[in-house]
Amino acid sequence: MRELYEKLKTRFPLGEFTDQRDNLGFITVDKDQLRPVLYHLRDHEGFSHLVLLTAVDWIEEDRFQLTYLLSNRTRSVDVGLRVMLDRGEPVMETIHDIWPTAATYQCELREMFGIDFPDSPGVMDDFILEGWDDLPPYRRDFDTKKYSDETYAHREGRVTHDPAEYMKKQLYPDEV
Amino acid sequence: MMLDVLSPFRAWKNLFRDPVTVIDPLNDRPGAARYRGFHQNDVDLCIGCGTCEAICQNAAIDMVPVKQLEAPGKDSGLRPKIDYGRCCWCALCVDVCMTGSLTMSNEYKWVESDPEKFRFIPGVDKKYWDDAELGYHRPEDYHLTPHTRAEMGEMEADERISNFDEIVYGYTREQAIIEADRCVSCGLCVATCPAHMSIPDYIAAIRDGDYEGGLKLLYETNPFSQVCGRVCTHRCETVCSAQHEGDPIAIRWLKRHITDNVPAEKYAEIIGGKEPDTGKKIAIIGAGPAGLTTAFDLAKMGHKVVVHEANSGPGGMARYGIPEYRMPYDVLDHEVSVIESLGVEIKYNTRIGKDIAMEELQKDYDAVLLSIGLHLGRSTRIIGTDNPAVAKAVDLLRDITNGKKVKVPETVVVIGGGNVAMDIARSVARLQKQTYGEVKLTVTALEDFDHFLADPEEVKESFEEGINILDARGPQEIVIDDKGKVTGLRTWKVKSIFDEDGRFNPSYDETDEIIHEGTLVIEAIGQMSDVSLLGEDLTEKLEWSRGRIVVDPDGRTNQEWLWAAGDCVHGPDIIHAVADGHRVAKSIDKHIGKAKAKSKK
Numbered sequence: 035m036r037e038l039y040e041k042l043k044t045r046f047p048l049g050e051f052t053d054q055r056d057n058l059g060f061i062t063v064d065k066d067q068l069r070p071v072l073y074h075l076r077d078h079e080g081f082s083h084l085v086l087l088t089a090v091d092w093i094e095e096d097r098f099q100l101t102y103l104l105s106n107r108t109r110s111v112d113v114g115l116r117v118m119l120d121r122g123e124p125v126m127e128t129i130h131d132i133w134p135t136a137a138t139y140q141c142e143l144r145e146m147f148g149i150d151f152p153d154s155p156g157v158m159d160d161f162i163l164e165g166w167d168d169l170p171p172y173r174r175d176f177d178t179k180k181y182s183d184e185t186y187a188h189r190e191g192r193v194t195h196d197p198a199e200y201m202k203k204q205l206y207p208d209e210v
Numbered sequence: 211m212m213l214d215v216l217s218p219f220r221a222w223k224n225l226f227r228d229p230v231t232v233i234d235p236l237n238d239r240p241g242a243a244r245y246r247g248f249h250q251n252d253v254d255l256c257i258g259c260g261t262c263e264a265i266c267q268n269a270a271i272d273m274v275p276v277k278q279l280e281a282p283g284k285d286s287g288l289r290p291k292i293d294y295g296r297c298c299w300c301a302l303c304v305d306v307c308m309t310g311s312l313t314m315s316n317e318y319k320w321v322e323s324d325p326e327k328f329r330f331i332p333g334v335d336k337k338y339w340d341d342a343e344l345g346y347h348r349p350e351d352y353h354l355t356p357h358t359r360a361e362m363g364e365m366e367a368d369e370r371i372s373n374f375d376e377i378v379y380g381y382t383r384e385q386a387i388i389e390a391d392r393c394v395s396c397g398l399c400v401a402t403c404p405a406h407m408s409i410p411d412y413i414a415a416i417r418d419g420d421y422e423g424g425l426k427l428l429y430e431t432n433p434f435s436q437v438c439g440r441v442c443t444h445r446c447e448t449v450c451s452a453q454h455e456g457d458p459i460a461i462r463w464l465k466r467h468i469t470d471n472v473p474a475e476k477y478a479e480i481i482g483g484k485e486p487d488t489g490k491k492i493a494i495i496g497a498g499p500a501g502l503t504t505a506f507d508l509a510k511m512g513h514k515v516v517v518h519e520a521n522s523g524p525g526g527m528a529r530y531g532i533p534e535y536r537m538p539y540d541v542l543d544h545e546v547s548v549i550e551s552l553g554v555e556i557k558y559n560t561r562i563g564k565d566i567a568m569e570e571l572q573k574d575y576d577a578v579l580l581s582i583g584l585h586l587g588r589s590t591r592i593i594g595t596d597n598p599a600v601a602k603a604v605d606l607l608r609d610i611t612n613g614k615k616v617k618v619p620e621t622v623v624v625i626g627g628g629n630v631a632m633d634i635a636r637s638v639a640r641l642q643k644q645t646y647g648e649v650k651l652t653v654t655a656l657e658d659f660d661h662f663l664a665d666p667e668e669v670k671e672s673f674e675e676g677i678n679i680l681d682a683r684g685p686q687e688i689v690i691d692d693k694g695k696v697t698g699l700r701t702w703k704v705k706s707i708f709d710e711d712g713r714f715n716p717s718y719d720e721t722d723e724i725i726h727e728g729t730l731v732i733e734a735i736g737q738m739s740d741v742s743l744l745g746e747d748l749t750e751k752l753e754w755s756r757g758r759i760v761v762d763p764d765g766r767t768n769q770e771w772l773w774a775a776g777d778c779v780h781g782p783d784i785i786h787a788v789a790d791g792h793r794v795a796k797s798i799d800k801h802i803g804k805a806k807a808k809s810k811k
Contacts, residue, residue: 178268186296188296194272194274195273196260196273196397197286197396197401200288201258201282201287201288202406204283209793
C-alpha cells in the first residue's frame with residue numbers, strides 16, 4: 035500500500051497515510067484534491083469500484099470526515115480516501131458523475147449527517163427518515179434518548195428504581 | 211476486461227454446494243446465528259447495576275426488584291425489565307453489560323395478542339428461548355471499558371524497608387484519567403460505602419479536571435477524605451461492577467488523587483462555611499475520625515465543640531494505630547487543621563477521668579460524645595505473657611508514633627494475622643533494618659492463608675520486606691529461659707479455629723510443634739476500649755453487650771446526655787467511624803435543639 039501512496043505523492047499533495055493491512059490503506063486528501071485523485075485512481079490504478087461513501091462526526095475537532103472507499107477488484111486491494119470538512123459548513127462536491135451510485139450515499143449522508151452535496155441527483159429527497167424535522171440523527175450532538183423519550187409514548191405502569199438508592203435501603207435500613 | 215466477461219460463469223463453481231436457503235420457510239424460520247432477538251439474562255450472574263438501563267437510547271429498560279434474589283450486600287437486588295415496544299434490538303445493553311450476564315437469543319418470532327406480555331424480566335419471567343444457544347453474545351475480546359487498573363507507582367521493598375516514608379506515590383493525572391474512564395457510574399459503591407460518598411460524581415470531577423469541585427464533593431460526606439484516600443477499607447471496591455470482568459476501579463486512589471491536587475491552603479475555603487452560633491456546647495472525648503467527624507458536622511451547624519484528647523496529637527487510631535508509611539502524620543495534621551478552622555477546639559493531653567471528671571462534662575455541656583477508640587491491646591493469656599519482653603501491638607505502635615525510642619531486639623515474634631499484626635510487624639522490621647541492617651521477624655497467624663484476616667496487599671508487601679509469615683499456627687506458650695528471659699514462642703499447627711457450634715475454640719495438631727525464635731513477642735490479636743474513664747456509677751448505669759456500650763441506631767446511649775461512636779462501638783474501621791460521626795451529629799443536633807432551655811454557658 036505504501037508503494038501506491040508514494041506513487042500518488044509525486045502527483046498530488048497528500049495528507050496522512052494509514053497502512054491498515056496489506057490490501058487496505060487510507061489516505062487523507064484535501065477537499066479540492068479529491069476529484070483529481072479519484073480520477074487518477076480509477077483510470078490509472080484500476081480502482082474501478084466505489085465500495086462505499088461514509089462519514090464520521092469528530093465533534094471535538096469540529097470536523098466531519100468523509101471516507102471514499104475504492105476497490106481494485108483485479109488485485110483485490112482497497113484504498114480509502116479521507117476528506118475532512120468544516121463541521122460548521124458541511125458541503126462537499128458531488129461525485130455522482132464519476133460513480134452514479136455515489137448519489138445514493140450522498141443522499142443518505144445529507145439526511146443522516148446534514149452534509150450537503152449540491153447538484154447530486156435527489157439529494158434533498160427523503161432517504162429513510164420520512165418527514166424528519168430534527169437535527170440529523172447521526173450527528174453526535176443529536177440526543178437519541180431525548181428524541182425517543184419525546185417521540186414515542188411510554189407504556190403506562192412502568193416504574194424503575196435507582197440501583198444505588200435501592201441497594202442502600204437494603205444495606206442500611208435504619209438510615210432515613 | 212477478460213475477467214469481467216467470464217465472471218458470470220464463475221458462479222457455476224457453486225453448483226454442488228449445499229443451499230443456504232431454508233427448506234421449509236413457512237414453518238421453520240430460525241434467526242441467524244448472531245441474530246439480535248429476545249434477551250436472555252443469567253440472573254445469578256447479573257448484579258443489577260443498571261448500566262444496561264443507562265445506555266439504552268430508547269428508555270426501554272426499567273430496573274425492578276426481584277424478591278427471590280434479595281441478598282443485601284451482594285448486588286442491588288434489581289434486574290432489568292425490558293419493554294419490547296421500545297427496544298430497537300441494537301444490543302448496546304449486551305455490549306456494555308458489566309458481568310456478561312445479558313445476551314440475546316436468536317428468537318424473534320414470538321407473537322402474543324396482549325401487548326403487556328412484551329414487557330418482561332429476562333431470566334426471571336421464564337421464556338422458551340432462555341436456554342437458546344444461538345443469538346448475539348458480546349465477542350470475547352470486545353470491551354467498552356478497559357479491564358486493567360491504571361498502575362500505581364510505589365517504592366520498591368529494598369527502598370522502603372529502612373524508613374517510614376509513604377510507600378504509595380499517588381496517581382499522576384494521566385493514570386487517574388485512565389482509571390476514571392473505566393467507571394460506568396452505576397453507584398453500587400455509593401450504596402455500600404458506610405458514609406455513602408458520591409463516588410461516581412467525584413470520579414466525573416477527575417475526568418473534567420475539576421479538582422476543587424471534587425474536593426467539595428468528598429468533604430460533603432467525609433472530613434477524613436485524605437485519610438480514607440490512603441487507608442480506607444474500601445468496601446466500595448468489593449462491590450464495584452468493574453470487578454466482574456476485570457479489576458475493580460481504584461476508588462481509594464482516585465479519592466486520594468483529588469486531595470493531592472488541591473493546594474493545602476485552599477481546603478478550608480472550599481470546605482468551610484457554617485451556620486450562625488447556636489450557643490450550644492458539645493464535649494467530645496477522643497480526637498479520632500468518629501469524634502472529629504461529629505465535631506466537623508456540629509461546628510458547621512453552629513454549635514461550639516470542645517474535643518478532649520488524651521494523646522498529644524489528633525487522629526486517634528488513624529494516627530496511633532496506623533504506621534506512618536501508610537498514613538503520613540503531616541497529612542493527618544492537615545486534615546485536622548481543616549476541622550479546627552471551623553472553630554473546633556481540641557484539648558490535647560487531657561484524659562477524662564484524670565484531668566477532667568466525666569460528671570464535669572455532663573454538667574458543663576449540652577451533650578457528650580464518647581469516641582475513645584480501641585487503645586487497649588488484648589492478650590492471648592498463654593503462659594508467659596506477663597513477662598516484660600511480651601508487648602502489645604497497640605502500645606508499641608503508639609510509642610513509635612510518639613517518637614519514643616523503641617528498642618527492638620534482633621529477633622521478634624508477632625502473634626496475630628490481622629492488619630494490626632502486619633502494621634506492627636512491618637514497623638518493627640523497619641526498626642530492625644535501621645538498627646541491625648537485617649529483618650528477623652516471624653508472624654504467626656491462627657488463620658490459614660485461605661481465610662487470612664489482613665489485606666492481601668499487606669501480606670504481599672510484608673513478604674517483600676523479608677517478614678516471615680506462618681499461617682495456621684496456634685500460640686501455646688512464651689518460651690522463657692531459666693534466667694527469666696524470653697527466647698521465643700511455642701506454637702502448634704491449627705486444625706480448626708471454630709467448633710461445631712461456630713464458637714471460637716481452636717483445636718491443634720500437637721505433633722506439629724515449632725519454637726519460633728525471638729527475644730520479644732508482640733501480641734496483635736485484637737483491641738478493646740479503655741472504659742475506665744466512665745467511673746463506676748456510669749458504667750453501672752450504661753447498657754453493655756460483649757464489652758461494648760449499647761447505643762440506639764442514632765448512636766445514643768441509654769443516658770440522654772451521652773452518645774457513643776466509632777471503633778469503641780462498632781469495631782475498627784475508619785469509614786464506619788466517619789459514617790457514625792455524621793449520624794451522631796445529626797442526633798445530637800436534633801436533641802439539643804429540642805432541649806433549648808437546658809443550654810449552659
